[in-house]
Amino acid sequence: MAKDPDLARELRIDEAVEVVLASPRILIGMSFAFIILLANLGPGVLMGWAGLPAAVIFVMIYLAMSGFFRLRHRDRPTDVSARRMRSFLIFAVVMGAGWGIMLSLIIQAGDERTRTVALLLAFIGTFATTSINSTRVSMGFGFTTLGITWLTVLWTGALPAFGASVMFVLAYLTISYFAHQSQQTRIAAIKQTMANTRAMEARFQAEEDLRTAQIEAAEREKSRQMELSATQRNVINAIPFPLILARGDSALEVTPAARAQFGVSEATELSEITLSDFFVDPATPAEILGRIQADGELNDFETLMKNTSDEEFWVTISTRSLVYEGQKSWLNAIYVIDARKRMEQELGATRDRAVAALADLRKAQEQLIHAEKMAGLGQLTAGIAHEIKNPLNFVNNFAKLSTEMLDELAELLSDGVTYADDDTREDVEDTLATVRENLVKIDQHGGRADSIVKNMLSHSREGTGQRETVGLNGLVKEALNLAYHGARASDVSFNADIQTEWSDDVGDVTVVPQEIQRVFLNVISNGIYAAGKSAAAGGAPAQIAISTRAEGGDYVVDVTDNGPGIPEDARKRIFEPFYTTKPAGEGTGLGLSMSFDIVKAHGGRIDLTSAEGEGTTFTIRLPKAARGEAPE
């Protein structure tokens, strides 16, 4: 009947539960049956053999009730064994046999009325069991009771055999039908329940499946997102120029390239990084902020940054805004342009040097032209001096001769000439005296012109180039006079405190006097120029100190001024030809260079010591006995 094992199991469970829960009904039914029996037949009916099966019935009811109380609150069992189901059948058969045997004994021993009550109770009991939804119980009890009762009726002949048999057969059929119907109803109900349960379970399963699928999908999405974000991070981290995501001065993300550029180790927490530390100029972050606020972004902002070791480098910064963790943040792309910048600077420096070199060259050219002009002028001067010298000699010579001859004339006049009168004689003598005086004046002024010409010649390069042994002190004094008066000539307001200290130990040197005088003239003029410039600029009054001394085999001349001093770099170059710090036109840059060469050629040396703001001392040494070669 039940091919479906689930259905068979459900049927067993359902039947077992029904049987257990039917125990009180069995108790009540049996109690009512015994009350009917005792009420109709009196207690004597159970005295004798009939009492024994009655006792068996009560024992069985006791067992059923104890089972009921034990199991009634238990959960519905998931399965019931076939053995347990058989025990229900045995229980029903024993109960039926007890009930049947008891009624059979009552029938055999009783009268007509007793038999009627017993038969009635047999049928009532049998039909009552059909209320229990258990085929085993109702059939086991009913068939057993009816069978024993039927046999008793046939054996005792209490009822006509045919009529009794029809009654019992129909009773059997009815019970069987009821039991079958009840079973079918149960099967239908269980099937319905099972179907409902299955439907629900299917729904639950479907819901469960859906939920699982959703969770799985969510997890897959999550892992995909994680993978994606890891990829993005890898991509960002692989960008070779520094990127810094920041909010205000705080760093939110710093790429490995940025850490490397700024010297921030991987171990350094982001919270320890302060962006403004990386700017060389502390005003730069505010400037960047201002631009970002004005434009909403920053493009190729060029600035000087530094790393944690304070190494500086040039960068351009471009900045864009983005939302990071829900807040507006700024992504800074930093391009290091140090190499380019340095190249630019080097190019600039090279260009500046080239421009400076060009300027120097131009200046040198101008100075060369100037020097050439000066040299030409010097030659011209020398030439003019020579040309003047000869006629001047005649002027002087003839003037002198004329004086002598006038004297002779005066003698002749006084001895052998007779005058017309005294007035005439006075006139002649007066005129002669005047002419003589004039000739003396001509001689004087001629001498003056001659000395000018001599000076011109001695100061042009037309020197004899001949070494002479001269006193050094005198040479320096002469140069000092020339330099001082030269300075006064070019600036009448010029004045200077000149201190001199001429050592008696200083004697003669064997030199080309014109050349050495040029050297001293040059050095002293420079000192006067420097001191005068310093004084004109509001410094101390110009002061020049010149001293001579003997030192070893040399005579030494110190020329000290209180001018602005000579800067370190200029000191190195000061003896180079054409190097000058004077404004164009004021110096040729040749003076010290020539002086250096001249002194060197005389076996001497020029040195200088200078303190900026305090003054300069030139020290010129010349050997007591000339050691150098005569200059060309």
Added chain:
Amino acid sequence: MTGARRILVVDDEPDMAELFRQQFRREIRKGVYEFRFAERGQEALDVLDGETPAVLLSDLNIPGMDGIELLERVKGLRPDLPVIMVTAYGDRGTTERVKGLGAETLVPKPVDFDLLKSTLSELVAAEGRR
């Protein structure tokens, strides 16, 4: 002492002749010296061809043949003729050079005539002793 000693003066300045004549006017009057003047070196050599002066006085800086060349040639012709060189550019090197070439001395310009007179008389006296 037989007559005036002849002095040959070589200078490209024509007025030099007048100057000498005036400076030596007393000696000329007394017949101590007489002067011949030449403005060029060649002219001087021409004079020397026919005459024998006691002393030759020459400027170093004369056009054409200069004083040095003249000195060399004169010394080639008349080694015993005393020569006095005159120059405006005299220095020690030049003095030594002309002396090396046989000149008696180098007289700087402007000429100190008193010194020249004493030099000349010394030379003439020395010639007289020879």
